[in-house]
Amino acid sequence: MKILHCINNPHIGGIERLVIELAIEQKSKGLDVSIMLDTTKGQYYDYLEKQGIPILISGLKGGYDINYTTYQNLKSDFGNFAIVHLHNFSLARCFATLMATSKVVYTMHGLSKGVRQENKVKMFFRESIKKWLLNKVDVLVANSKYTLDLAKQHYKIRSSNSMVILNGIKLPSDVKNKKINEEQLFSIGLVSRFTNRKKIDRLVIAFKKFLEKGGKGKLTLVGDGDTFNQIKDLAISLKLEESVEMVGYQSDVQNYYNMFDVCVFPSQAEPFGLVAVEAYLHGIPVIAFEDSGGLREVVAPLEPENIVKNLEELAERLLFCSINPRYIMDNKRQRIEYAQKNFSVQRMEREYHTVYKSLV
Template structure:
């Protein structure tokens, strides 16, 4: 059986990371041949990592808002060689040009209708085309969380078949490069109870809620620090918020870091207050490090990843209360219930998810 994964590009992102990891397992499965079609070569930051997979990679020159019949025919000739076409992106022209091909189509939902980004006038047309594509051409749509399933079904999407397969992670620790950690960071974080997050600093992530909760909780505490790892358009606003709340000396913004794993390891509590997350890979990585990981109850799929109801809060006040419980636990016992968090993370091992997809491919391939 031959499987072709479709990616928009090789920018650093969650979808690209998912395909990179799942293909690394699928290529080892007997009687399964895996390849990747990448719609554009622009900003291919992960090209080297994907080349290390040693699977066929096809490069296109296809852009979402430009019609290119030469490229569509090029893609169509490639996809005809494969039994299963696994879509991870919707590009209208590309999808519809291949509408009459006989290959089996699987589409994995990695997002929820562009939530969190600026809306454009053409979005209504695009999403109606997407609905038509899913309902009339896709053989099976895959949801990466119950939240994602509920969202898309409420918009009337119903492919011939559908199923739930959660995303996963490989849990491989990268080599540690100490040079990325500055002396100032080491000094500020030394002997502190650290509450932190690792995310893009955009409105969707709602880091302002975390800062407000921390500002209430940290009163009269000297050995605590809020560590924020990430970069984005909201950084200046968040830094100003910390100043306005007079806690700037207890909040450390370290910007974008390649060694995110190191910073997650030194956190005592990890917090992801974002909304409408379809999954929550960063939260999953923190759980695997044995860290208590907190989210808000309107976080979407991230609530399913975290699982522990104690760590799914519904307000700033309850977030503050949970901070205090975990702080007291650490002060009293010197540790936290890390085994429980690691067990939860093991439900989402990428090797298991890769095999779930292989089973799905086989079932869809046999459909008449």
């Protein structure tokens, strides 16, 4: 059974890392797996190349590239695979998969509508074609119930086979045991891209309220993006320069996770929430908002008390964690085991393998 995963590029992002690690796991299980990229530019390309997984180049110049020669080449390439597994949308790729003889699996990692500002005509055109495509693929997979429910509503999914397969990640070989240090300042952490949907302003404002309630601690923000300067200005305006550290993008965030006592991910309408899984793998409690979408599905089964409705509740929850260090340490092993059992790349590979076998 030959499988081809299609992604845009090998950047270090949520989708790209997920697909590459899935392909590596599939290869280790003896599957004949390849990856198709639109470009080799990206931080993960060298890592991917070392895995011995065949890499194909699509020739696409963007999601709206409809060059006929490229389309024909794609259709020819896809014909060599039993399963073509799509992870994002492009016009030529869409038509080529449906005209080829391969079975098509499409994983929806989130809805693009409303995520960024774009031309309304262009968006209408894309969403109309995407609606047609998603009702034609053999299996539609979503990374959370939240994402699948949105897709069914927005794209009016009827005829496609649809299901949820939760994301999985490569598990660390070991987890460092963090010891309680009563003299250490309570550490609140965030690892995130800085975009509007991440709602990092909610965390900064709630942290201010936490301090006003008598809480003592520091907030460390790891990441970069469009709203970085906006969040920096907010921290300055709230006079939090001494207690909020913004360290920017970091290629290795393990040392930061080992430093944090609690992680807060204030996102709204998040498709999944891989960062919450990473925090749990370090034994760290995670706090999220009720409107966080798929992120809530990761946190609520384990720590329903850490789902908050508003800034006031977030500040109160941070205060509770800061004065109850045993809550953090006593449940550390439970968090790690929860993440290992439910969100490993091995579990994800098994579930996708079942889908593939049902098609061929």
